[in-house]
Amino acid sequence: MAVKRFESLERKLLANPQLQTLYKEFMDEYLALGHMSIAPTPGHYFVPHHAIYKADDGDAKIRVVFDASARCSTGPSLNSCLLPGKKLQQDIIDVLTRFRIHQHAFTADICKMYRQIQVLPEYRKYQHILWRSSPHDQLVEYQLNTVTYGVTCAPFLAIRVLHAIAETDCTDADQVRDALLYQTYVDDICVGSDSVESALELQSSLQFILAKSGLELKKWSSNTPDILSSVPASDRVCTPLPFNDSEDGGTKVLGLQWNPNNDFFSCALRFQPSPTFTKRGVLSLVARIFDPLGLFGPTVFWAKCIMQRTWQLGLEWDDPLPPDIHADWSSFLSDLPTLSTIRVARHFGTFKQSACYLMGFCDASQLGYAAVVYVLVANSSGDQPAILVGSKTKLALMKPLSIPRLELNAALLLARWLGRIKQTLDPHIKIVGTYGWTDSMIVLSWLTVPHTSFKVYVSNRIHQIRTILPDCQWSHIESTNNPADCASRGVMPSELTKLSLYWQGPAILRANPSTWIRLVAPIPLCSLPEVLPVALTTQINRQDWPEEWFNRFSSYDRMIRVTTLMHRFINHCRRTKFEPSPTLCLNVTEVDCATRSIIRESQSIHFCTLLSELSTGRRVSSKPLARLAPFVTMSESSESVVAFVIALLSYGCKHPILIAKRSHLALLICRRWHRLTWPLRPPCHDITYFATILDRRHSFGCT
Incomplete structure (x- = not known):
């Protein structure tokens, strides 16, 4: 795999002499600085590498990328075997916000930060590369001796080294410690102070402490000339702003364009030479507007709205934009250069x-x-x-x-x-x-x-x-x-x-602030909308109840009639508006509901253990009750009572409701049917009579 990738790279370099020269200079520097060396032993993993090449306004730049995510022919990639480590870097929004606090500000870049950190020799066998300066030379195996960008744990290792420097070397330099911990984004340091003297002291301390660990600061920029007076011209950033109407110099601070002379931020835009009017083209340009602080949020939101419209229409990535969106996007593109003229105070x-x-x-x-x-x-x-x-x-x-x-x-x-x-x-x-x-x-x-x-x-x-x-x-x-x-x-x-x-x-x-509120x-x-409906609940302490609240009744019919009227009253109270009953007579549904509520209350007192066992699916512990195969049945009003099975009867009387024989309810039922059936005197062994002692709607069994 590594050999094929290198041969492909070599063909690309031969086709572009300028790229080949820059690539060779980069690798020669890498070798001269000791960041790589000829491998003393065969490697366990070979890292492919390639170039990212930019040629803007005659200024060609190259960056070599090491692809540690490439799978080898005999095993997984290096990155798949490594952990990325804890996120140690500060968020870019927090770094930029703190950078705006100080009156005298300056920025610096840690030169070749990753490559200043050595990797232990026993781990270098996993960082081998192939390289030769000319196709006529023999292919040589090199090992990378330092932390390599492209390896998944490289950011963690580099930032962890900075934190170690802050913890061990900055015991007497709190400003430097805070700068390394909170004002550094990877290798970019963005700090400042309220006075020139304090800023110069911070600058000197930063250089001294980092130099002790072999780290050098380059690309200096500041809004205060005194801070740059001791910095060599070659170590300063003095590139012009990428706008034709700008006369002052500027630099990028974590993606934002900063003009140190006038101390303002502006938007750094990268325009496409020939924009494409597709969903892919819209997303590509929206992603190019880098605005971490949201300073230009209203305009970025406008572009995002156009992007959302393409999604709502279900367009494919390379479908042409509809006429209405095309017109809006074209107008936005022609107006976009105006965004670079906005100045925001740092x-x-x-x-x-x-x-x-x-x-x-x-x-x-x-x-x-x-x-x-x-x-x-x-x-x-x-x-x-x-x-x-x-x-x-x-x-x-x-x-x-x-x-x-x-x-x-x-x-x-x-x-x-x-x-x-x-x-x-x-x-x-x-x-x-x-x-x-x-x-x-x-x-x-x-x-x-x-x-x-x-x-x-x-x-x-x-x-x-x-x-x-x-x-x-x-x-x-x-x-x-x-x-x-x-x-x-x-x-x-x-x-x-x-x-x-x-x-x-x-x-x-x-x-005046007193007038703000x-x-x-x-x-x-x-x-107000979204308000929860008010629910009134009453908590009743069951310990204050008698064993059965209907003990006061001596007549079963009177108990059912009173309970039915109570239910009717409660139902009327729950309604939002009063609706009188069509008749004062009690109907069958109301009587059934009252009967089942009384039964349920009696069962909850005398069969509480059985109810708990049935509701949780456990085995019935009482052997007499277990022989009856009890189960919980639900009525149309979602009221549950316990019943059991008598297989010899018809379907209407097959599931009698279970009643405790010592309950007051059982006594009232027996009294009623003893009075009604007194002249008949049926035999006590008649099981049909036993199961249907109430009426055709309810059958009871006492145990």
């Missing part, structure tokens, strides 16, 4: 332990929902505007949701976004207040009522909002003043450049 305007407010806005539409967050320095003179931290947008599901539910999802999205920003900024600046605004009175009213009052969907989300932000103060804002309104509907790039409401926040943020009367609970 610095929040905060200093160490500054007191700040976090303010968030949320909104929803049928297309989706969004949350926008700002930060404002407290006790400022009023001339300092609120700074946009970022936004979060989500498309609505294809399954339609009501507007109140979408607005609630927007509030939950805002709570999560605010909670994350607060957790990231809290160690560095003091958050004195967290505020949330929505234009939905239903959501505000939901948040003032215990979450248990609503149905599951609403209840769970209200509970999450209160758990994430227990101290957040929620208030109402008009839709026309809500900066999240545009983010929940999407706007074209040219429109986004003019949206001062989105970039600076509403006018209320420039007013507007007291609005909530909607009454009875008028």
Whole structure:
């Protein structure tokens, strides 16, 4: 496998002399630095390698990729035998957010970070490659001596080394320790300080501590010239911005374009020379807009909406777009370069332990929902505007949701976004207040009522909002003043450049904080949607009951009649509106229901063990009862009683209901039928009479 892959690579290099020269220079450097050497012993796994080649504006770049996921002919791939390790790197959103705290900021790159970390000699036999500079040379087997990018555990190993440096070498340098643990994304360090002196000290300490472990910092950039004064010109980043209308230099910070001279962020776009108007082309361009903080969220949301429309129509990946979507997408592409002209301030305007407010806005539409967050320095003179931290947008599901539910999802999205920003900024600046605004009175009213009052969907989300932000103060804002309104509907790039409401926040943020909370009367609970129906229950202590509550009756007929009337009264009380009975006479259904309720109560007292055994499927413990083969039967009203089988009878009398012979109910039944049948005096051994002593609707058996 490795030989075939190398021969394919060699043919590709011979077809492109410039690529061949760059590839050879890379491998020669790899060998000269000692990062690889001739293998002393045969390898156990050979890693294929190939080139990623870019030639932009005459500046050709090459990156060699080692494919440790390639399966060999005799076994699995190297990556399938390795574990990736724990995720140690900080999230890119948190790193960028912390990078915006400091007034004096700088970035640096750890040069060849992976290749500065040695692999133990006993493991190098799994990192062998094949290489030769010319097809006329003999193919040579090399071993890679360092951590190799392309191996699944390489990120973990590299970042774990940085953490080890922070734990062992930074005992007296807290700033360096925090920089390595929290302000480093793989090999990119993004840090700063509130003063030039402190920033210079941090820079010097970083260089010294990392140099002790053989790590060198390159690609320096800063918004403060004094920080770069001691850095050689060859170690600085001074590439021009990729926009023709830009006069200043810039660099990329974790994918965002940063102009250090003017200290602002912009959107780094990579345009396709000839875009394709298919679903594949739409997704390809949407994925190229890298915006981790959501600074350009309203425009990205617009593009996502077009992408969703292609899915709703069921288009295949390479099907041409319908005319309406084609027109919208073409208009978006022609307007997209405007997005690169937007400038977003990097610095929040905060200093160490500054007191700040976090303010968030949320909104929803049928297309989706969004949350926008700002930060404002407290006790400022009023001339300092609120700074946009970022936004979060989500498309609505294809399954339609009501507007109140979408607005609630927007509030939950805002709570999560605010909670994350607060957790990231809290160690560095003091958050004195967290505020949330929505234009939905239903959501505000939901948040003032215990979450248990609503149905599951609403209840769970209200509970999450209160758990994430227990101290957040929620208030109402008009839709026309809500900066999240545009983010929940999407706007074209040219429109986004003019949206001062989105970039600076509403006018209320420039007013006194005491006026931010507007007291609005909530909607009454009875008028809110998603409210659970009220269920009134009464708990009765059975220990206070007599053995049988109907012991007071001496007549079976009177007991049945009174119980039937009680059931009729209860059923009337449960109805929402009064409906008088068509007749005052008791019907057969009502009498049957009352009879079964009395039987069920008597059985629950005298046969509680039997009921438990039958309901759980256990074996009947009482031998006399077991001989009767009792079972639980259900009536049309879902009332269960215990019956047993008498096989000699007809179907109507085959399953008599079991009655305890010492119960008061058995006494009343016997009295009634003794009185009714007194002149007949049937023989006691007549089993038919025994099974049908009540009537044709109910038969009883006493035991």
